[in-house]
Amino acid sequence: MDKKGRSVNGSKKTIGSSDVARLAGVSRSAVSRAFTPGAYISPETRQRVVEAAEMLNYSPNAIARSLSKKSSGLVGIIASNLDNPYYALMLSALSSALQAKGYGILLLIAELDDMDALIPKLLSYQVDGVILPAATLSSKMAVVLERSGRPVVLVNRYLQQDVVSSVSGDNYGGGTAVADLLVKGGHRRIAYMAGLDDTSSSRDRGQGLKDRLATHGIAIYAQEAGQYRHVDAVAAARRLLSMTPAPDAIFCANDIMAMAALEVAKVEYGLKVPAELAIVGYDNSDPASWPLHQLTSVDQHLEDMVKLSVEMLLRKLVSGDTTLEHLTVPASLVVRASTRQTG
Template sequence: MQYPPAPACRLLWRVIDGQAVIWRYGRMKKKEPASADVAKLAGVSRSAVSRTFTPNAYVSAETRAKVMAAAEMLGYRPNAIARSLSKRRSGLVGVVCSDLNNPFYAKLLELLSTALQQRGLGILLLVGDASRMDELLERLLSYQVDGILLPASKLTSRLAVQLNQSGRPVVLVNHHLREGSVTTVGGDNYAGGVMVADLLVAKGFSRIAYVSGPQDTSSAVDRGRGVQDGLAKHGLALAARASGEDRRDVTQQVMRQFMAMPNPPDAIFCANDLMALAAMEVVQGEFGKAVPDDIGIVGYDNTALAESTLHALTSVDQNLPLMAAEAVRILMDKIDGRPVDVSHIDITPQLVLRSTTR
């Protein structure tokens, strides 16, 4: 039998009947290359190897090339877990999201993740509805994440404050707390509501109804105040108002009630695009009304669904790229220990006009 030469193999000997014989044979476990091996082969210091694999750390182009070539030859990969232990950081940011069925939140999650990855951080994503939020947040804290982003529309104020008191840097995204104890980044929902009111009145609509999301969320409240105050400037009041709960079936039922009124609305403002599309289904499919000739419809968030030629929905764009960038910037300042006051950044929205508003 041919055995590979040492040290690639391991031979264990045992004396049997006075003679030494091979008792067991096995291949030696290959040793994983370490940063010291890379440094030696590249002819640089171990700190240079560390800087090469640390995002945004300075290292000269020549040194980087040497280190990367040596790492490739040895098959070296930096150990993220060991690095996190030495730096007392996990390299992870916790994200709690409650509604990925809404393309708005799916896009926001993509933008947040990309911005964090550009800074060398990964995300630990937990998804669940409001009834499971306590459980999810406890689990999130147990993973020792470096910071927390909360693009959760149904997050209660109590839970957000509890997170903030844990000592972890926290930033709320697209959600405001009335007591002002947690840093938030979101769209100016009140201004968005005013814009919708001005648009619908300018287009000749006068009986305008509002379909909000869950009534205990800041976005639902602020968008409602905005459209109500905007109509008041023109001497009008809301013709009707109800919560669609961010759900297609609930919104459809609300629309049936609106259309059964003696003098039904001639325009509907929905607090997100999903509800606006549900409203269109009822108006056109069940009541045979033409959009926008008989009834105008405006959504919110300017998702890909609104952009499609099939729907061509007029909607309010919240500038998600800026919202995500600002949220990550503030969180990184908090993580790195730079002074950050509790702040509330409101990003100005923009109306995107399409064919559902004349």
């Protein structure tokens, strides 16, 4: 490439507004205005510009635009555990909602790298806001985000230190509802299969269960952790079901673990569900309703959560309001054949 060469393919010069302007016989500003809704420009001029643009295969450079506008039109999302369909669904819903509002999504995955390295990367791309679905945020990075002045919303998580806004399902309430259902069903040896220990969602679901059981004068019978994953849940279910006496009900912190428990109970222990063992999941995911599972589950209304998250973010975005907010979306029990109605 020569001194001013365009790297490899010198012929493929990037076309800019000036090229369009020349072809249309107008100024560069006119081109800009032709692509800016609500700008002073005559229909004829716009027409000429648009035609020239199409001829040249031109579209405004969003990167350059965001430089002067000081707004990229991008929202950063740091996702993880996309192998869990629930989070995949959440990402999908988030993307759709943001896209409908005209925002693009800058996606980072927090599997290998840790969050602390990802946040600065996100910020360097000048994202207008950040949504963190199901992510554990270090307090250090929370401060960095805070200092960046960009709005941040945590979905279905919250932090001990109150530094970031959040939208969550009512995990505690979901736990209490399950407690009521199981007690009504006549169960007394009720076990809890937790998810990941360091997530507020798993803790709150368990706490809701325990607290409500306590008001019924019942203590939790056992607790194991299934890490929200099928393999670990299978092991956890085995530990629970090999107790003597075995629990007569298991509340699992998500559907995947519940289905694992269902399998272990039926296939390995030959138990009748729900006659001998009731199983309750969480998320009310699609497979929960499938005939083979018929799993009672807690629906936390993902769509609503996502909708509110995006609304909250956009509100902060346009208003510049930096006050913290915490929204809770009610959860509702969906009763199916994996639990019995009366004792």
